[in-house]
Amino acid sequence: MHVDSFLLLKALSQQEKINKDMPKGHRGGKQIDSINGTLPSYQKIQEEEPQKKLPVTFEDKRKANYERGNMELEKRRQALMEQQQREAERKAQKEKEEWERKQRELQEQEWKKQLELEKRLEKQRELERQREEERRKEIERREVIFKLFYSPKKVIIFTKQELERQRRLEWERIRRQELLNQKNREQEEIVRLNSKKKSLHLELEVLNGKHQQIAGRLQDVRLRKQTQKTELEVLDKQCDLEIMEIKQLQQELKELRESYNTQQLALEQLHKIKHDKLKEIEKKRLELIQKKKLEDEAARPEALYAAVNKKPTSTAYPVGEDKMLAVHFDKPGGPENLYVKEVARPHPREGEVLLKVVASALNRADLLQRQGQYSPPPGASSILGLEASGHVAELGPGCQGHWKIGDSAMALLPGGGQAQYVTVPEGLLMPIPEGLSLPQAAAVPEAWLTAFQLLHCVGGVQEGETVLIHAGTGGVGTAAILLTRLLKAVPLVTTSSKENVQMAQRLGAAAGFDYKKEDFAEEALKATQGVGVNVILDCIGGSYWEKNLHCLAADGRWVLYGLMGGADVNGPLLSKLLCKRGSLRASLLRSRDKKYKESLVKTFTEQVLPHFSPGSAVQLQPVVDQIFAMADVQKAHSRMEANKNVGKIILEMP
Numbered sequence: 001m002h003v004d005s006f007l008l009l010k011a012l013s014q015q016e017k018i019n020k021d022m023p024k025g026h027r028g029g030k031q032i033d034s035i036n037g038t039l040p041s042y043q044k045i046q047e048e049e050p051q052k053k054l055p056v057t058f059e060d061k062r063k064a065n066y067e068r069g070n071m072e073l074e075k076r077r078q079a080l081m082e083q084q085q086r087e088a089e090r091k092a093q094k095e096k097e098e099w100e101r102k103q104r105e106l107q108e109q110e111w112k113k114q115l116e117l118e119k120r121l122e123k124q125r126e127l128e129r130q131r132e133e134e135r136r137k138e139i140e141r142r143e144v145i146f147k148l149f150y151s152p153k154k155v156i157i158f159t160k161q162e163l164e165r166q167r168r169l170e171w172e173r174i175r176r177q178e179l180l181n182q183k184n185r186e187q188e189e190i191v192r193l194n195s196k197k198k199s200l201h202l203e204l205e206v207l208n209g210k211h212q213q214i215a216g217r218l219q220d221v222r223l224r225k226q227t228q229k230t231e232l233e234v235l236d237k238q239c240d241l242e243i244m245e246i247k248q249l250q251q252e253l254k255e256l257r258e259s260y261n262t263q264q265l266a267l268e269q270l271h272k273i274k275h276d277k278l279k280e281i282e283k284k285r286l287e288l289i290q291k292k293k294l295e296d297e298a299a300r301p302e303a304l305y306a307a308v309n310k311k312p313t314s315t316a317y318p319v320g321e322d323k324m325l326a327v328h329f330d331k332p333g334g335p336e337n338l339y340v341k342e343v344a345r346p347h348p349r350e351g352e353v354l355l356k357v358v359a360s361a362l363n364r365a366d367l368l369q370r371q372g373q374y375s376p377p378p379g380a381s382s383i384l385g386l387e388a389s390g391h392v393a394e395l396g397p398g399c400q401g402h403w404k405i406g407d408s409a410m411a412l413l414p415g416g417g418q419a420q421y422v423t424v425p426e427g428l429l430m431p432i433p434e435g436l437s438l439p440q441a442a443a444v445p446e447a448w449l450t451a452f453q454l455l456h457c458v459g460g461v462q463e464g465e466t467v468l469i470h471a472g473t474g475g476v477g478t479a480a481i482l483l484t485r486l487l488k489a490v491p492l493v494t495t496s497s498k499e500n501v502q503m504a505q506r507l508g509a510a511a512g513f514d515y516k517k518e519d520f521a522e523e524a525l526k527a528t529q530g531v532g533v534n535v536i537l538d539c540i541g542g543s544y545w546e547k548n549l550h551c552l553a554a555d556g557r558w559v560l561y562g563l564m565g566g567a568d569v570n571g572p573l574l575s576k577l578l579c580k581r582g583s584l585r586a587s588l589l590r591s592r593d594k595k596y597k598e599s600l601v602k603t604f605t606e607q608v609l610p611h612f613s614p615g616s617a618v619q620l621q622p623v624v625d626q627i628f629a630m631a632d633v634q635k636a637h638s639r640m641e642a643n644k645n646v647g648k649i650i651l652e653m654p
């Protein structure tokens with residue numbers, strides 16, 4: 001083999017060997033990132049950002065700022081770590097390049113030494129050949145001399161000697177050659193060991209580098225642990241502070257609750273005192289009225305009531321006398337047609353009781369009947385008066401025993417209330433709630449049963465719904481406001497003056513609109529944020545139909561129960577009603593059958609009457625406008641006709 005190619009092959013095999021001995025990351029070829037001597041950088045696990053809450057209080061803002069600061073610090077720390085890692089990678093790369101350069105230098109030095117060694121060996125071999133040549137020439141020369149000067153025997157001796165000498169020389173040459181070879185091998189071994197030593201040294205350096213990196217990382221982890229510990233401590237402190245704040249707030253809440261309870265108690269006491277005072281005032285007022293009435297009667301010698309005054313006024317009313325006084329009119333017309341007349345006293349029929357009337361309230365139906373526009377239903381008394389309060393004077397046959405003579409009661413009537421006596425089916429009588437006087441009780445049956453029926457049965461008002469009540473300060477209107485509140489719905493009213501609006505609001509209306517000065521439909525829409533009202537209690541009719549439909553909410557109920565604004569409708573009522581998917585529901589209480597009325601009275605007695613008694617959570621009370629004596633019935637009718645009344649007008653019977 002040629003010397004150069006031999007040296008090249010040897011160098012290559014040595015390189016291969018060195019590569020094998022090297023640590024993985026320092027081998028030739030493309031560097032592998034994950035094992036290049038640097039450690040993977042610490043990647044903080046990105047925590048899922050919690051949903052950001054809008055800061056609402058100072059505390060929330062402080063918390064948000066604190067979290068933002070923490071996040072900023074975390075970002076900076078991460079950037080610093082990434083920079084450190086990049087520097088470590090650069091350093092490792094540089095070290096690797098330095099190692100490779102040194103390795104190349106070592107290889108070159110070794111090649112040079114090998115070359116020199118080969119050259120030396122070649123020179124020695126050349127010298128050996130020259131010496132051999134010279135020996136051969138010397139032998140030839142000597143042979144020639146021997147042949148010329150010595151005998152064959154001598155020649156043989158010389159030749160033997162010569163051969164011996166040559167054999168010795170050959171042995172020495174072989175010995176020399178062996179020693180040379182051994183020396184070469186030893187040198188090679190020394191070179192190999194040196195190279196191994198260097199590679200081991202380099203490996204040691206790499207391991208040192210790694211050790212330093214691990215130590216750095218450990219330091220980093222320790223630092224991180226320390227930071228987290230500090231953060232945890234801060235959070236702990238913060239948590240403690242917040243717990244303390246919560247405890248303080250709880251304490252404040254407790255104190256507030258206690259003070260609220262005390263205030264509530266004081267308020268209840270005030271309410272009770274107010275209620276007692278009102279009762280006292282009402283009692284005094286009634287006494288005064290009674291006194292005035294007696295004085296008036298005493299001043300009229302031709303006393304209209306002479307016959308009546310002769311009768312005992314105790315609860316044991318004498319029955320069997322056939323006469324009584326009643327409000328009467330001979331022909332339809334104005335209030336001037338009214339007068340008090342002695343008429344036949346009615347007798348209770350099957351299931352009826354005779355009521356000695358103390359008071360009866362006036363209704364619009366009475367005005368219409370007087371004007372000849374509203375006939376009483378078949379079988380009903382032609383005497384005016386749809387409601388009355390008084391005492392049970394006689395029980396008819398077949399009475400169930402719910403009532404006994406002398407009981408105070410109030411009654412829903414189809415007519416006949418404005419007289420000293422009236423007969424009534426026992427199922428239409430109601431007990432008088434504690435705290436109500438008889439004149440006050442007379443204001444309840446017609447107006448309150450109407451309002452209850454319209455809201456509860458016809459309108460189907462639900463909790464939270466909005467109810468627009470027309471004629472909100474009338475008898476039915478005032479009752480409707482209070483009952484709407486009892487149903488936990490929202491009452492809005494229309495009425496004719498600012499004072500009336502205020503009065504309705506005192507009763508419980510959420511808002512009131514003066515229909516003479518403002519467009520109630522627009523106002524109702526504003527009050528309901530454009531939604532409209534769910535139910536309209538309408539006793540006006542014709543003049544309001546368009547506005548009613550304008551402010552009615554989708555699927556709203558328009559409950560018609562009176563026609564004070566006329567009965568005619570001009571315009572697209574049906575299409576507007578259809579657009580709103582509205583329903584028009586009409587109702588009349590007077591013409592309902594006995595069964596319906598009895599059921600209504602029963603429900604009302606059970607569900608509503610308890611709320612008239614003092615101490616009820618929602619306190620109900622009828623609104624009484626004015627009390628007139630029976631003799632002043634004309635004045636009473638005139639007042640109602642002029643729309644001057646706020647609440648009910650009461651007639652007291654002699």
Ligand SMILES: NC(=O)c1ccc[n+]([C@@H]2O[C@H](COP(=O)([O-])OP(=O)(O)OC[C@H]3O[C@@H](n4cnc5c(N)ncnc54)[C@H](OP(=O)(O)O)[C@@H]3O)[C@@H](O)[C@H]2O)c1
Nearest residue numbers: 364450471474475476495496539561562564565587588589
């Ligand atoms: N369907 C039934 O079962 C039934 C039962 C009872 C009563 N009603 C009817 O319900 C209506 C009210 O009865 P009520 O006892 O409450 O009467 P009320 O106490 O006399 O109150 C009626 C009030 O309506 C207002 N009003 C009168 N005419 C008006 C008009 N043209 N436009 C707007 N508002 C007018 C007046 O007050 P402001 O002007 O100050 O608002 C008046 O004070 C009556 O028509 C009555 O016949 C029907």
